[in-house]
Amino acid sequence: MDEALLRSLTPSVIGILVRRGADFAAAEDAVQDALVEAVRAWPADEPRDPKGWLVTVAWRKFLDATRSDTARRRREDLVDEEPPPGPATAVDDTLQLYFLCAHPSLTPSAAVALTLRAVGGLTTRQIARAYLVPEATMAQRISRAKRAVSGVRLDRSGDVATVLRVLYLVFNEGYSGDIDLAAEAIRLTRQLAAAIDHPEVAGLLALMLLHHARRASRTTPDGGLVPLAEQDRSRWDTAAIAEGIGILQAALARDRLGEFQAQAAVAALHADAPTAAETDWVQIVEWYDELVRLTDSPVVRLNRAVAVGEADGPRAGLTALKEVDETVPRHAAVAAYLHERDGDLTTAARLYAEAAHQASNRAERDHLTRQAARLNTARP
Template sequence: MDDTLLRTLTPRVIGVLCRRGADFATAEDAVQEALLEAVRRWPHDPPRDPQGWLVTVAWRKFLDAVRADMSRRRREEQVEAEPPHGPGAASDDTLRLYFLCTHPTLTPSSAVALTLRAVGGLSTRQIAQAYLVPEATMAQRISRAKRAVSGVRLDRPGDVTTVLRVLYLVFNEGYTGDVDLAAEAIRLTRELRAMVDAPEVSGLLALMLLHHARRPARTRADGSLVPLAEQDRGQWDTELIAEGVEVLQAALVRDRLGEYQAQAAVAALHADARTVAETDWVQIVEWYDELVRLTENPVARLNRAVAVGEADGARAGMAALSELDPGLPRFTAAAAYLHERDGDRATAARLYAQAAGTATSAAERDHLTRQAARLHVERA
């Protein structure tokens, strides 16, 4: 049984049923039943046309579930006259499903869960494990999301920007349970890139690939964080870096710059440096300037201040940082780093300890605590 094939076909088949008139919630349930039947039958009797088989069985399941409803009988009659689905229809149906699962009426967490279930083909149990919540809780979240979009008609183009935002949320969850969400987000973004001619889709894919390439060097065996400057660059995945750079360059030459392309350009400059000392901080600052221009994102301004500190000296970085809201996430950690670079270890140690108290993860908190302890020891 080819699990990858089933996961690839799942959104296409749901999309076919929705196009034929099925509401999303019932269509998704029918496809899940068809998948269970495929798991039972395909190992002994594999079909010549897996997608066609799933469409037929899922549609039969759907009709069985709603046969008492006369409106569904009319839809059934319409489908009898519908021509068979073709290769182009499969892509269109999957793209419609991307847009449906990331509909603006859904919360980000619901959109992520529904995307992983309907487009990614993951089970409710897998998604629950990935997000460290009980399976019943995740089932309720997905059910509510399905109900919310069941009446939505996609008679106008969907918002690719929203889809990209949801996929990036999936990617940033990383790896938990038995599902590698970073790898899953890359897979889904590759699929989206094959369907949508938009440089920003390529920009997001490049950004994911370049970040994912550094993953083996990002943590130690004990789970502690390794800052970028201290990472063993020999552990970086050079093939992923090369692919990410190639995808990014193809997007940039189209001269339709977006935020993901700008972020990917920063990541590419880090990946291109063989050592920390060779990092082209001047160019990184220039790309952050573009990112700030595009988004006005305060986090981008924070990262730019740190980059200015590397390119023009710690005091220049602190001057840029002083223009920002001290309540920004990681503001205090950035200030600690810049004070240390400026030689003020006492202030840096105090700020590292302060930043540890507001860290959003145990790994980050432990890293900042160690930084504060290191400076205290060096000053003793």
């Protein structure tokens, strides 16, 4: 049985049920039940029209649930007649489901979970394992999210920027449990790019591909963090880099610059450099200037300070860093790096230790602790 096919059909089947009159929560539950039936029945007899089969079974599941729930009398008109089996409609509601799952009433974590479930076709158990939380906790999170959007109709254009932020959140979860969320985010963004012609969608897809291309070199066999400058570039996925750069160039040619295109341009310059020493830091600073203009994000300003330090020297980088609030995550780590480059090992060691204490994950904390220890050992 083709699990990828099942997952790819999930959003359009949900959309069909919603257009027939089911609310989102009921439609999503019915489609999940139909997927369970498919897992049981398809290995022995896969249908010629998988989407039509899922629509028929999911609609019957929805009708059964509606008939058994007397509190939902307002739906009784829906159950008078069941649409006959047959080829599924060619209308694709996937795009609208992206917007629905990124509804502004949802928290970022709820939007991500609902996107993975409704658009990605993952089970609650798979999502819970990916986030390393109990299945019951994730089930509650998804149920609350479904209730929040159950009254929202799929008849209006949504906010592309919100959808892209949700997909980027999924991507940045990386890999945990038995689900590769980075790969899943790339799959979903490809799907979105096929449904909507928007340069920022292409920019996000390019950014994901360029970052994902370096994945194999980012950690040591025991899980240690490997900084970009020290990564083995022979392990980078050149095919993914080429695809990402091609997608980015086509997006930039449309002259509608957005933050994901600008971030992808930075990633492309890193990916295109044969060695760390050959990185075009001057051009990277220029792209960070564009990002500051587009977002005025303190994180962007922090990354810009690093780039300025590489392009114009560590003291210029420290001057740029003064514009960034010290409470911004990783501020101490950047300051430590720039002070080390400037020869102030005492201050750098202290700041590395401070950054290690503030680190949000073990790999980063261990790396920064080693940096502090290295400098403390090196000092006379």
